[in-house]
Amino acid sequence: MSDVKTILAFGDSLTYGADVETGGRHRFEDRWPSVLEAGLEGSARVIAEGLGGRTTMFDDHGAAADRNGARILPTLLGSHYPLDLVVILLGTNDLKPHVCGTALGAGSGIERLAEIARTYPYGRGAAAPQVLIVSPPLFGQTVGGDWQPSGGRSIAESQKLAPRYRAAAEYCGCAFFDAAGVAVASPVDGVHLDAANTRAIGQALVPVVRQLLAER
Template sequence: MKTVLCYGDSLTWGYDAETGGRHALEDRWPSVLQTALGNGVQVIAEGLNGRTTAYDDHLADCDRNGVRILPTILQTHAPVDLVIFLLGANDMKPVVHGTAFGAVKGIERLVRLVWHHSWPGVQAEAPEILIVAPPVISQTANANFAAMFAGGVEQSSMMASLYADLADELGCGFFDAGSVAKTTPLDGVHLDPENTRAIGRGLEPMVRMMLGL
C-alpha cells in the first residue's frame, strides 16, 4: 500500500465559496485522486483553511503556520511515499507576507523539513515530494476578499513559474494546478466543485509516475 499525503489549505479542505461551507467529500481533489488511483494507494487529505507555507497568521484561532505543524503531521501518518504541497495562496495576504517570493521560500522550507525530518523506524527514507502551484487569484467583487488579498492577482500569477524553478532546483515533482483549474470570481481565491475535481484528475498521471505505478 502506497501512501500519499496532501498537505494544503482551503483548496485541499474543500471550501465552497458559494455556501461558505465545504464541498461534498467526493468533489474534493484528494478524493478524486484517491478514486483515480484505486485501492492500492491511500490518499490522506490534510487541508486547513488559511494555512500558509511558513508564516504566522495572528488573526487565526488555530495555528496556520505550515512549517510549525508539518513535523507532527509527518510523524502521524508515517510511513509516507509521497508528499504533495498545495500551498501559497494565503501567503498572498499582505498581513501574512504578500509576495510570490515569500511563498516560494516557504515551500522550500517545507521541502527541507521533509528531507531532514526525524522519521520513525517504519520510514526507511524520505518520501518523494510534489510541489503544486495554486491557481492564480482572480478579480472579485467580494469586497472582503479583494481587500484581504490586495495585490494577490499580480503576485499569484508569478507563483507557477517560480515554483517550477524551485522544483527543478530541488529535484521535486511539479504541477501547475492553474493549468487545469481556475478560481471562482465569487471570492477570487477558492474553487467550484468542477475545478477542484479537475485538480485531482490532473494530478493522477504525475502521482502515478512518482509512485512507480
C-alpha cells in the same frame, strides 16, 4: 506487507475543500484529495490535511488554529509515516498582504517545507517520501470585473507563483505541477474553487502521481 502507497496532501482551504458559494465545504467526493485517491484505484490512500488560512512558513494569528505550515508539518509527518509521497499545495495565503504578500516569500516557504519533508527523522528504516510541489490556481477578478480577490491579494503576484515554484522544485529535487493549467478561481471571491475546479485538480494529478509512485 501491503503494497498500497500512502500520500499526504498538505494544503490550505483549497485542500480542505472550502465552498465559497455556501460558506461550507464541498462534498467529500468533490475534494481533490478524494478525487486523486479514487483515480488511483486502490493503489494508494490519500490523507487530506487541509486547513483554511494555512501558509507555507508564516504566522497568521487571525484564527484559533496554528496556520504556520512549517511548524505543523513535522507533527503530521510523525503522525502519518511511513509516507511514499507528500503533495504540497500552499501559497494562496502567503500572498495576503499582512502575511507576506510576495511570490518570492511563498517560494522560500515551499523550499522550507520540501526540506522538512525530505529530512524529517522518520526512523525505523523508513525512507523519506517523494515531494510534489503544486502551484495553486491564479487569483481572478470577482463578480463585477473590477474587484480584487479577497484579502487584498494581488492577481499579478499570483501569476509569479508557478515560475517561482518550478524553480523551487528544481532546486529541491522535487516534482512540480501547475494547477493553474487545469483550474480557475471562482468569481465569488477570486481565490477559492467551485466543485468542478477542485475535482479537476485531483483528476489532473492522477497520472502525475502514478508516475511518481512507479519511480519509487
